[in-house]
Amino acid sequence: MPTAEEEESLKELGDNAFYQSETALQEMLENLAEVTSSEIYEAMQSSPFFSILCDETTDVSVLSQLIFYGRFLDNQGQVQTKFLAIKDIPNGTAETVTNNINMFMDDNKLERSKFVGFGSDGASVMVGSQTGRVTKDPIFKVAQAKDVRWLSHQKAVDTVRQCLPSLLISLEREAAERGDPKAVGLASFMKTYNFAATVSMLSDVLPHLTRLSLLFQKTNVDFTVVDTVVHATIAAVEHLRDHYGQHMTALSAFVEKLRSEGVTVPLNAHQQFIEQVYNPYITNVMTNLQDRFPDTGLLKNFSCFDFTSAD
Numbered sequence: 001m002p003t004a005e006e007e008e009s010l011k012e013l014g015d016n017a018f019y020q021s022e023t024a025l026q027e028m029l030e031n032l033a034e035v036t037s038s039e040i041y042e043a044m045q046s047s048p049f050f051s052i053l054c055d056e057t058t059d060v061s062v063l064s065q066l067i068f069y070g071r072f073l074d075n076q077g078q079v080q081t082k083f084l085a086i087k088d089i090p091n092g093t094a095e096t097v098t099n100n101i102n103m104f105m106d107d108n109k110l111e112r113s114k115f116v117g118f119g120s121d122g123a124s125v126m127v128g129s130q131t132g133r134v135t136k137d138p139i140f141k142v143a144q145a146k147d148v149r150w151l152s153h154q155k156a157v158d159t160v161r162q163c164l165p166s167l168l169i170s171l172e173r174e175a176a177e178r179g180d181p182k183a184v185g186l187a188s189f190m191k192t193y194n195f196a197a198t199v200s201m202l203s204d205v206l207p208h209l210t211r212l213s214l215l216f217q218k219t220n221v222d223f224t225v226v227d228t229v230v231h232a233t234i235a236a237v238e239h240l241r242d243h244y245g246q247h248m249t250a251l252s253a254f255v256e257k258l259r260s261e262g263v264t265v266p267l268n269a270h271q272q273f274i275e276q277v278y279n280p281y282i283t284n285v286m287t288n289l290q291d292r293f294p295d296t297g298l299l300k301n302f303s304c305f306d307f308t309s310a311d
Contacts, residue, residue, distance in 0.1 A: 040070065040082045041108050047072035049166045050110065051117030053081075054101060056092050064092045066100055071117070077260060079169060084108075116163040154206040161199045161247070161254075164190070168261040191262045193269040194277065196255050197248075201278055204245025205285060208236045212289075230293045234286055241282045248278075 044050045050072035057065050068084040089100050105115070160167065168190060174183035189195065212233045215226065240248075247254070255265060 037085070040084065041110075043074055043080070043082075044070050044072045045109055045111070046075065047114065049073065049114050049116045049163060051115070051119065051166075052084075052101065052105070053119040054097075055120060056089075056097060064089045064096075066097065066104075068104060071119075073165075113162070116159075116166050153202075154210045157199060157202045157206060161203055164196070164199070165258060165261055168258070168263075172262075191258075191264075193255060193263065193265050194273055196258060196263060197251055197270070197273045198277065200247040200251045200254060201281065203247040204240055205237060205282070208233050209285070226293075230289065234289050237282060237285050237289070241279060 053069040171187035174180045
């Protein structure tokens with residue numbers, strides 16, 4: 001409550017100085033909320049990574065609503081969790097929830113490439129194996145490598161590379177707060193130069209193998225080009241042995257960003273990695289490709305069935 005002197009000063013400004021108008025009050029609250037929200041969204045946009053925590057609820061009139069929280073790194077590198085918004089939705093179906101999350105990110109200019117995590121209360125509409133659609137949306141789905149699918153390997157490696165700082169922070173927190181032995185082991189394993197270098201190496205090699213794999217996943221495979229594509233893939237992998245790809249070239253800068261998360265670089269670490277891991281891996285990939293496709297030249301004979309080239 002204002003003091004007597006403050007009330008006297010306010011009276012000199014006029015009756016409206018008390019802002020007793022409901023309309024004025026709502027406008028001021030909306031302006032204050034807009035300023036606060038814009039600061040949070042700007043911080044999330046500036047963060048190298050962010051995640052969204054979401055929950056569905058209802059208001060007193062039993063209308064469905066979505067509550068949004070954001071987790072991101074501030075300019076000091078500290079993890080921040082902030083309330084973002086409450087949005088009315090027509091219903092609580094998985095499709096509606098997924099669409100509104102995507103629209104929310106678009107409306108607030110939150111880049112998909114920086115989105116590394118999604119949290120919910122575990123309700124079936126969010127993550128259910130049968131009806132849950134939120135985590136089935138490609139942007140919310142965590143990539144997992146499968147032994148029989150090259151595409152999954154590249155996606156998993158790309159995700160780990162993009163999210164490595166956040167993964168290390170999360171593992172360290174699990175290890176410190178919960179004493180999770182798996183988190184302790186993974187954090188120790190991933191906070192090494194060799195791990196960062198291996199992820200970079202795979203990020204350069206796997207796209208070539210993925211393109212080769214996609215050739216055989218088409219409905220109509222053109223056997224006449226298999227030999228050419230296989231030899232082009234082998235040549236591209238061989239080229240990487242003496243000419244680093246995009247991610248190996250940027251390895252030093254990548255590791256430097258990870259130093260704040262405890263990643264160290266032992267003396268001669270790069271040279272040892274190249275000699276003990278990189279070169280043998282490149283050689284083995286080339287050998288494996290040659291062994292898997294020993295007679296691709298014979299497939300060129302299928303060109304006799306190509307009547308488009310006949311006179």
